[in-house]
Amino acid sequence: xxxxxxxxxxxxxxxxxxxxxxxxxxxxxxxxxxxxxxxxxxxxxxxxxxxxxxxxxxxxxxxxxxxxxxxxxxxxxxxxxxxxxxxxxxxxxxxxxxxxxxxxxxxxxxxxxxxxxxxxxxxxxxxxxxxx
Amino acid sequence: xxxxxxxxxxxxxxxxxxxxxxxxxxxxxxxxxxxxxxxxxxxxxxxxxxxxxxxxxxxxxxxxxxxxxxxxxxxxxxxxx
Numbered sequence: 001x002x003x004x005x006x007x008x009x010x011x012x013x014x015x016x017x018x019x020x021x022x023x024x025x026x027x028x029x030x031x032x033x034x035x036x037x038x039x040x041x042x043x044x045x046x047x048x049x050x051x052x053x054x055x056x057x058x059x060x061x062x063x064x065x066x067x068x069x070x071x072x073x074x075x076x077x078x079x080x081x082x083x084x085x086x087x088x089x090x091x092x093x094x095x096x097x098x099x100x101x102x103x104x105x106x107x108x109x110x111x112x113x114x115x116x117x118x119x120x121x122x123x124x125x126x127x128x129x130x131x132x
Numbered sequence: 133x134x135x136x137x138x139x140x141x142x143x144x145x146x147x148x149x150x151x152x153x154x155x156x157x158x159x160x161x162x163x164x165x166x167x168x169x170x171x172x173x174x175x176x177x178x179x180x181x182x183x184x185x186x187x188x189x190x191x192x193x194x195x196x197x198x199x200x201x202x203x204x205x206x207x208x209x210x211x212x213x
Contacts, residue, residue: 001180001182001203001204001205002137002206002207002208002209003208004207004208004209006144006181006182006183006188007139007183008209009182009183010183010188011209012209012210013183016210019169023185024185024186025185026185026193027184028134028182028183028184028189028191029182029183029184030146030180030181030182030191031144031145031146031180031181031182031183032145032146032180032205034145034147035144036146036147036148036178037146037147037148037178037180038205039175040148040168040169040176040178041169041176041203041205042168042169043205045177046200048207050207050208051144051205051206051207052205052207053204053205053206053207053213054168054203054204055202055203055204055205056175056201056202056203056204057200057201057202058175058193058196058200058201058202058203060197060198060199060200061197062174062177062193062194063174063175064169064170064171064172064173064174064175065171065172066171066176067169067171072206072207072211072213073213075213076204081202082185085200085202088200089200115140120174
């Protein structure tokens with residue numbers, strides 16, 4: 001979503017993005033002329049008249065699980081966004097029985113919060129698991 | 133997903149759906165800066181026109197209930213990054 005019109009979106013998809021991604025952009029490119037939606041989401045810069053690089057993860061109940069907002073010159077890390085979605089999906093499927101510690105990615109150990117784990121995380125999780 | 137809209141000369145716009153705080157926000161500018169987004173809280177619903185695979189569409193966030201959604205904002209088309 002950006003402040004551009006749907007006409008500009010069409011031209012950008014046809015002239016440029018469609019040459020990067022076969023078949024063009026697969027998801028809807030939305031227009032927020034005037035920044036009304038961006039204002040509600042806290043990403044519209046009234047002075048510049050544009051929206052920051054905001055990214056919101058919204059779950060199947062319509063609840064915001066996470067967000068990230070960057071200023072224009074720095075692009076996103078799509079892998080990190082997907083990792084977060086996978087983590088939120090795992091937590092949701094476990095109905096909150098599992099949590100994903102720092103550095104978690106699919107295949108790595110989760111934590112099962114409970115009274116037995118209090119003060120014992122050091123036994124099951126090492127700091128090098130935060131990095132890889 | 134979304135309802136198709138015809139291409140005309142008007143530039144359609146969308147906006148938040150539901151309670152419209154616009155009038156009160158104008159009277160109370162000190163609250164205007166406050167973001168309404170909180171993790172763990174409902175994402176504000178909105179409807180917006182757009183372009184999707186060769187068609188102009190209108191998309192409503194609440195049409196995606198039941199699915200995971202990544203909502204991304206960016207400064208503008210053709211802005212390099």
